[in-house]
Amino acid sequence: MRRSRPYPADEHMTEDQPAESAGAERRPRGDHGAAGRVTVVVATRNRRRDLERSLPRHEAPVILVDNGSTDGTPAFVRERFPHVEVVEAWRNLGAPGRDLGVRLARTPYVAFADDDSWWAPGALARAADVLDAHPRLAVLAGRVLVGPEERPDPTCHGMAASPLPAEPDLPGPSVLGFLACGAVVRRDAHLAAGGFDDVVFFFGEEERLALDLAAAGWGLAYVDDVVAHHHPSPSRDPEGRRALAVRNAVLTAVMRRPWPVVARAVLTAARGGPAGRRGLRDAARRLPRALARRRTPPWRVEAARASLDASPVGGAYPLPAGIWADRVAAARKCRVGEPAEGGNTIMANTPNPIDLQKHLSGVDYPAKRDDLVRVAREKGADDALVGTLEKIPDREYDGPNAVSKAVFGDD
Known part of the structure; x- marks a missing residue:
């Protein structure tokens, strides 16, 4: 990991300081209410054009975590935005890359942003005030406005109408999820809960963290007047x-x-x-x-999560x-527990991956195909699963991942 700081670890550049190189972007006018309380952490990979638009809009100190860009992003940001601290991870860490920035932050609160998002003027000062006033609040989920039309993200509608019981020590509707690019977190709580995990890696990484924070007794709440802007690229798949x-x-x-x-x-x-x-x-x-x-979390957390699953x-x-x-x-x-609207073809001949791993839990790897079949039969696997295992290549498998690839394909 490579790291560069444009100023000492215990200081932040102020708006009155000059840019460090000729032609460099000056830091935007500071959000004085957030000064010393909030750091913005941005994770990026090969998105120079988006960063050129979003970085000047941030009103708090920024730590940029580069997840192995190959387009020269770190050098570009250091030259163009010298007030931004750049951390190079050298490889794509996914969402957990943000945690590098969280650990380096010197403020009690961290605001996440994507390379194509930014916080509205005054939003971070408001967020810091709310977090100061609500010591059990670990995640402040703000309102995310999407695109130039500034339409509220659909997830925000769901959070605003959360069916969870109101909690008097929280500033808004209780939630068990959030959008990372619209969230301000209490740094210590985030790190104590383990941050983002590399199993999910990216996209939907917030839910597991939300459940773990709630299990530890922390609160998560939606605050509608803390606003972030998100301009996602239409080129995404x-x-x-x-x-x-x-x-x-x-x-x-x-x-x-x-x-x-x-x-x-x-x-x-x-x-x-x-x-x-x-x-x-x-x-x-x-x-x-x-x-x-x-x-699995305590029953109270699962009950709350289940009530959300059942809610429209x-x-x-x-x-x-x-x-x-x-x-x-x-x-x-993709809503858990509800039938999909289209594509109702059930994979009748494909085993449930949970059943596959359960019935192979006693395998002593490395193992050959016949060993897998034998253990699956001993564990009570049905004929469909056994038949699937009998059709995989007859070779030695070094672990569950190798078996899964053979069963479900490599794409």
Whole structure:
């Protein structure tokens, strides 16, 4: 990891300081109410054009985490925006890359932003005031306005109408999810909960963290007058994002939800058309890691999460920001526990990945195909699962991931 600081670790550049190089962008006029209380953390990869537009708009100190860009982003930012602290991760860490910035922050609160998002003037001062006044609040979920039309993100409608009981020590509706690019977090609480995880990696990474914070007794609330702007690129792949949403919904369920919820997530994915099936295959490859981190929250947290699942506005998780129309369609198709609107082809001949791992839990790797079949039979696997294992290549497998790839394919 490479890191550059344009000023001492315990100081922040003020608006009165000159730019450090000729032609460099001057730092925007500071949000004095947020000074010393909030740091903006941005994770990016190969998005120079978006950063050129968004970085001048930030009103608090910025830590930029570069997730292995190959387009010269770190050098560009250092030259053009010398007030920004740049941290190079050298490889793509996904959402957990943000945690590098959180650890380096010297302020009690951290505001996340994407490379194509920024906070409205005065928003971070307001957020800091709210967090100061509500010591149990770990995540302030703000209102995200999408695109030049500034339409509220669909997830914000759901958070504003949260069916969870009001909590008197929180500043707004209680929630169990948030959009990272519209969230301000209490730094110590975020780090104590483990930050973002590398199983989900990216897209929908907020839900597991939200559940863990709630399990630790922290509060999460939606505050409508703290506003962020998000201008996502229309070039993003809608089908790929839907598959990611499905994959990560299944993985998050495996890590934190009861098994019946996991089963519903798998069934919904199987019925979700090509994107759903692709997401399910991708989830199967990460399943061993998700199972290793499985830890269900206290009943009160699961009861709250279940009430959101049953609510018309709750959804299974807030989808991270993307194209407006795509977000609505993805939310409909990927909601845990509800049938998908289209693509109702069930993978009748494909085993449930949860069952696959359960019935192979006694395998001593490396193992050959016949060993896998034998253990599956001993564990009571049905004929369909055994038949699938009998059809995979007859070779030695070094672990569950290798078996999953053989069963579900490599794409």
